[in-house]
Amino acid sequence: MMRRNYLNTVGLALILAAGAAGAAQAQDAPATVEEVTVIANDRAGLIERQPSNTVLGVDKPLIETARSASFASDLTLQRYGIETVDDLVAVSPGTFTASFYNVPGSVAVRGTLAEVYFRGFKRIENRGTYPTLLSAVQQVEIVRGPPTAFNGPGKVGGFLNFVPKTAKVEGAYLTAPTGQVEVTVGSYDKKNLSAQVGLPASFGAVDGGVYLYGELEDSESFYRGVSPKHHLLQLSSDFSTPEGYFVSFGGMYYTSEGYVQTPGWNRLTQDLVDNQNYIRGRDTTLVDADGNGRLTPNEIGSGLLKGYFGGGAPSIDPRFTLDTGLGVAKIDPRDVFISERDFSDTETQTYYLDVGRRFAGDHEVKAQLFYDQLTNQRFVSYGFPADYDTWVAEARLTYTGEFATAERNLVLNTVSGLSWRTFEGERKESTAYVALDRRDILAGAQPNDILDDPFSEEPGGIGLPWNLHNISKWHDRGAFAVADITIYDRLNLVLSGRLDDYSVKSQDVGTQASAGNRLGYKDAKGKGTYSVSASYKAPLGLMPYVTYAETAALEVSQAGDINPGQVPNGSWISDSDLREVGLKGQWLDGALVASVSAYRQTRTRLNSVNNTVVGHRSKGVEVEARWVVNQNLSLSFNGNNQQTIVKGPNTGFYYIPTFAARTPGELGYGGGYAVYSYATFPSRAVDYEETTVPDTVASLYATYTSDVMNWGQAGLTAGVKYVGETSGTVPGAVVYPEYTTATASAFYARGPWMARLNIENLFDKLYFTPVADVYANVAVLPSMGRQWRLTVQRSF
Numbered sequence: 001m002m003r004r005n006y007l008n009t010v011g012l013a014l015i016l017a018a019g020a021a022g023a024a025q026a027q028d029a030p031a032t033v034e035e036v037t038v039i040a041n042d043r044a045g046l047i048e049r050q051p052s053n054t055v056l057g058v059d060k061p062l063i064e065t066a067r068s069a070s071f072a073s074d075l076t077l078q079r080y081g082i083e084t085v086d087d088l089v090a091v092s093p094g095t096f097t098a099s100f101y102n103v104p105g106s107v108a109v110r111g112t113l114a115e116v117y118f119r120g121f122k123r124i125e126n127r128g129t130y131p132t133l134l135s136a137v138q139q140v141e142i143v144r145g146p147p148t149a150f151n152g153p154g155k156v157g158g159f160l161n162f163v164p165k166t167a168k169v170e171g172a173y174l175t176a177p178t179g180q181v182e183v184t185v186g187s188y189d190k191k192n193l194s195a196q197v198g199l200p201a202s203f204g205a206v207d208g209g210v211y212l213y214g215e216l217e218d219s220e221s222f223y224r225g226v227s228p229k230h231h232l233l234q235l236s237s238d239f240s241t242p243e244g245y246f247v248s249f250g251g252m253y254y255t256s257e258g259y260v261q262t263p264g265w266n267r268l269t270q271d272l273v274d275n276q277n278y279i280r281g282r283d284t285t286l287v288d289a290d291g292n293g294r295l296t297p298n299e300i301g302s303g304l305l306k307g308y309f310g311g312g313a314p315s316i317d318p319r320f321t322l323d324t325g326l327g328v329a330k331i332d333p334r335d336v337f338i339s340e341r342d343f344s345d346t347e348t349q350t351y352y353l354d355v356g357r358r359f360a361g362d363h364e365v366k367a368q369l370f371y372d373q374l375t376n377q378r379f380v381s382y383g384f385p386a387d388y389d390t391w392v393a394e395a396r397l398t399y400t401g402e403f404a405t406a407e408r409n410l411v412l413n414t415v416s417g418l419s420w421r422t423f424e425g426e427r428k429e430s431t432a433y434v435a436l437d438r439r440d441i442l443a444g445a446q447p448n449d450i451l452d453d454p455f456s457e458e459p460g461g462i463g464l465p466w467n468l469h470n471i472s473k474w475h476d477r478g479a480f481a482v483a484d485i486t487i488y489d490r491l492n493l494v495l496s497g498r499l500d501d502y503s504v505k506s507q508d509v510g511t512q513a514s515a516g517n518r519l520g521y522k523d524a525k526g527k528g529t530y531s532v533s534a535s536y537k538a539p540l541g542l543m544p545y546v547t548y549a550e551t552a553a554l555e556v557s558q559a560g561d562i563n564p565g566q567v568p569n570g571s572w573i574s575d576s577d578l579r580e581v582g583l584k585g586q587w588l589d590g591a592l593v594a595s596v597s598a599y600r601q602t603r604t605r606l607n608s609v610n611n612t613v614v615g616h617r618s619k620g621v622e623v624e625a626r627w628v629v630n631q632n633l634s635l636s637f638n639g640n641n642q643q644t645i646v647k648g649p650n651t652g653f654y655y656i657p658t659f660a661a662r663t664p665g666e667l668g669y670g671g672g673y674a675v676y677s678y679a680t681f682p683s684r685a686v687d688y689e690e691t692t693v694p695d696t697v698a699s700l701y702a703t704y705t706s707d708v709m710n711w712g713q714a715g716l717t718a719g720v721k722y723v724g725e726t727s728g729t730v731p732g733a734v735v736y737p738e739y740t741t742a743t744a745s746a747f748y749a750r751g752p753w754m755a756r757l758n759i760e761n762l763f764d765k766l767y768f769t770p771v772a773d774v775y776a777n778v779a780v781l782p783s784m785g786r787q788w789r790l791t792v793q794r795s796f
Helices: 002-028 074-080 085-090 270-275 515-519
Strands: 068-073 115-118 137-144 159-164 178-186 190-200 207-218 229-240 245-257 277-282 305-307 324-330 343-359 363-380 384-404 410-429 468-487 491-508 521-536 542-554 573-587 592-606 613-628 633-646 654-656 672-675 696-705 713-723 739-750 753-760 768-770 780-782 787-795
Touching (some): 068 592, 074 137, 074 713, 074 739, 270 277
Parallel strands (some): 115 159, 305 672
Antiparallel strands (some): 068 137, 137 159, 178 190, 190 207, 207 229, 229 245, 245 343, 343 363, 384 410, 521 542, 542 573, 573 592, 592 613, 613 633, 696 713, 768 780
C-alpha cells in the first residue's frame, strides 16, 4: 500500500509541477524569441508527429484522447535498443510480461495478455508461438483498455497495434528514393541482415509510393541449445488521386525456426532462485529399450502425471524416484531445459487492401480487406507437441465524416460501418505424457527423459496420437459507430458502440475427446459493446478525463480456435468492463507531455488445458512523461503500480511442484503432479492475488544527441528498469526478488554511414521471470546476462 500511495503522489506531483512550469514559461518568455520547433528538437522520436485513429477510429492525438495510450516510433525503438515486445516496458507503463517460454509473442497489459493488431486489424492469437518482431514497424501503439468499436470486439486490458513502414510519412509521399542496409553482429554469435527501400511511384495524376523491407536472422542465443533463425519480407503500397480516390495494399511474409520454447529451470526451490543450487539426480526405472532416443508409450506405461486432490501425499511411484546421481550443484543461467529434438517451425502470411475515396469536408468512404494465416509445428521434450494451421479474414466498410456549426462551437467527428470476420483453424496438441521435472538439466537431455511426440513414427507406423485435435470455425458480423463530439473546443465526449452477431462450430477429434466434443457443437449469439469517455481541456495545459466501457469478446485458445467444450455452456464468449480516470497534460509548446491514470477492470482468462474460464479483477495507477528538454537532451519515465485478483473459485488445471503435493523432490521429480481444479487448495477457492505480475514496474531513460558537426553526429541513451517482487501462485510458492537492470546505447553517424552499439543488462544482473500459464509454479526463466550488438548501417 505504501508503494501505491507513493507512486500516486509522484505522478500527481509530476503533472502539477509541469503545469506550473508551463504556465510560468508562457508568462515569462518574450514573444519575440524565435523557438526551434519541438519536432526538430525531438531526436529520439518521443513526440507524436500526427494524429492516430487507433483508439477511437477517428484521427486524434493520443495525448488528447480520453484513454491511457502510448506509442513508440521506429526512432525511439532504435535509440532505446528495443528489439522485442517484452522490452516495451521501457516506453509504456503496465506492460510487464511473464515468460511465454522465452518466445516474446505477445505482451501483457495491465496484468493480462494483450491482443495484437496490424494496421488496426486483429491478428491470430500468438501466445509464445513465434516472436513478434518490431524491426519492420514505423510505429507501435500500446493502448490500455479495450479496442474501440471501429477495431472490433475485444477484451479490456489492452492491445498493441503495429503500423508497418510505408512510403507515406506524416501524410506525405516520398519525393525521392530512399533506403538503407544494416548488418548486425553481437554476443553469442548474433547475425542479422536487413534492407529497406522506399520509392516514389507517381504516374500521371496518381501520386504514391512503395516501401519494401526484408530481414534475415541466423544467430545463437544466450541460452545454450537455442538457435533462432527467421526471414521477414514486408511490402506496403499507397496511391491517391486529386479526386480523392486512394488505394493501399501490401503484406508481410514471415518464417522462423529455432525459437524453441524452453521453460527455463525446473525443480524449483527457493534455494535454486537465491543461490543457484540445483537438485541433481535421474530416474533409471524407465529405459529407452528400442534405442530410438526417446521414451515411447509402451516404454512408459501409464501416464507420468499424478493428480493431487488435497490431504496427504500421493503414493510413491518408482518411475518418479531419482535413483542415481543424487546431489546439489551450481547451475549456470545459460543452462536451461532443452534437447536436440526440440523444435519450432512457423510461417505466417498477412495481407491487406484498402480502397476508398475522400470527399470535401473531411468525409471518407473506405472498404478494407485483411487476411492473416499461421502454421506452426513444435515440440518441447518434456512432453508438449503442437501443430497449428489457422487463418482469419476480415472485411470492413466504413464511413468517416466531420460535421460542425458555422462557428465550430460544436464539432462532430464520426465513423460508422459494417464488418465481417471469419476464422477457420485446426489445433493439435498432446499432453498424454508430461514430466517437466524428470530431466536433470546439468546432465543434459537423455533418451529416458525425452518424451515421445506425434511427429515421430513408431515401429509399425503408429506414432503417439494427438489427444486434442480441435477443428473450429467461427464468424462475426458486426455494425459499429463512434461519435467524437467537441463543444467550444473544451469539452469532448466520445460515444462508441457496436453490435456483433457471432456463430461458432467446433469439434475435437482427438483421442481423449468426449463423445459430445467428438460430434461437435455449434451455437450463435448476439452481443453488444460500448464505451463512453469525457474529457475537458482545463487551464495550465491539463486535461482530466473519465472512461467507462463494457465489452464482449470470443474466448479463444492459443491458435485462435474455440474449444467445443465451451460451446454448450456459453463460455465461448465473455464479458469485461473498465472504469478509468486520468489527467493528461502538455506544456512548453508540446515539448513536455505527461499523464497519470487510475483504472479498475474485470475480465476473463482461458485455462488452456481444461478450458475453464477464470475471472480476473485488476486495479492500478499508471504514470508516463516524455520531455524534449532541448535539441540535445530528452527524458522519459514510465511507471505503474497495480494489483490483479483472480476471482475464486479458480477451477482451472495447473501443474504443481512436488512440495505442493506433499512429496519430497527426490521421490517425485521423475514424474509430475497437477491439480485438476485449483480450488483444491482452500486459499484458491476464494479470491487471491495473481503474484506472477509485479506490483510495481518503472523505467527511466535519458537520451543525448549532439549537433551535426564536421566530424558527424553522435548520441548516447541510458536507461534503468525496476521490476517488483513476483512469485508462483501455489501456497508457499517460490519468491522471485525485485530487480533493477540498466541498458545503454550509443551511435555515431557521418554522411550515409551509421554505427550503433547496444548493451543489454549492462551490469550482468541475474533475475527471474515467472513462466506464464499452467506451468507458472514448476518452472522459471533465468535472465539473460550482459549482451551487446553492433549495427553498421549504410543509407542511400
